[in-house]
Amino acid sequence: MILILQNIKELVQVDLKNRLWVAGKSMAEVQTVKNAFLIIQDKLIKDFGAMEDLYKSEYELDDMIIEIDCSGKMVFPSYCDSHTHLVYAATREQEFVDRIKGLTYEEIAKKGGGILNSAKRLQEMPEDDLYTHAMERLEEIMWLGTGAVEIKSGYGLTTESELKMLKVIQRMKQNSPLLIKSTFLAHAFPLEYRSKRADYVNLLINEMLPLIASEELADFVDVFCDRGFFTMEETERILMAGIKYEMKGKVHANELANSGGVQVGVKYNALSADHLEYIEDEEIAALMDSETMPTVLPGAAFFLNLKLAPVRRMIAAGLPVAMASDYNPGSSPSGNMNFIQSLGCLKYGMTPEETLHATTINSAYAMGISESYGSIAKGKVANLFITKEISSYAVIPYSFGSNLIETVILNGEIQ
């Protein structure tokens, strides 16, 4: 089957160079084609260009052809959300209320709330129920424009429950039109291990990881390297263990303090270092010329009222920046990447173009898929969305809280 989108008011984020990420000043430039066509064949973007060139494009005429008129509407590549924890058992609005009344995120965590609260609830919930709820969240983000998503474990904390979470993610991979990457996350120390931390790290490395690797349940390994969570040394051990099983690392770093997490991530060629509220010139220098994508999570900073990652300084230094939703019940209960773009513009001083790169090609890199996703390029997977009739692409971050997406196409199929 061939799908031809015609009369597209503006085809946004086209890339003739097939870049794997976009850095520094280039983040301010987005290529578009006005009054465009786009042809999808066999799940892939076959061709695109200006409407007057449509007659030149080649496709097999004997196939079934569906034409969609996109007059007044724009077409974007789907968002790639490279950091979520969307498999969870219950919301945590009580902690939200406690924070409004003055408690901090770290104080709540110390008392056994936070991640430990989510772990307790997740341990109690049967796998099928977890799966059902997580699939609902996946459907929700699909209609908000996300076409690829990374989902982490880390609310299990026991071998049994971490495996349960990862099996849920594996089932989601098999049954969802979204591309899903799964990550084994060393997230927090269970209360009973607080005075024997090395034992828990050993459990992660010697028991959980080998089982996860043997069942191919995770693509990546991630560690929450921050004050009150995993130290630099513990993070190193876990990332090294992951590499032995050919799982690339990722880090949650520098959200609560200058933890050294960025440097550890860079040392082990982590795919991304995420959060980055507490970074200075040293961390920016470490990220330069590294393979590690600096990833900012505006939803968490907004929801927890954290200081903001210095995005303007990072871009001025020539770094690429990715942004992801961090969808989770504790620090960012939303997977709306349109709103992430709004926050990028309003809170971090990014232009709409910069937020577009940050939520598509750069976040695709942060989940290891930018060769096939994250921009409109020939041969890439046809994951894209058609908007309602809109005046310009800046109206997406401008219209915070609204959903201007009308049609979602994933793997070349209209959803």
Ligand code: NIG
């Ligand atoms: O990315 N920072 C650590 N982990 C999650 C939040 C986890 C939670 O509070 O449940 C995050 O923000």
Ligand code: FE
């Ligand atoms: Fe996170």
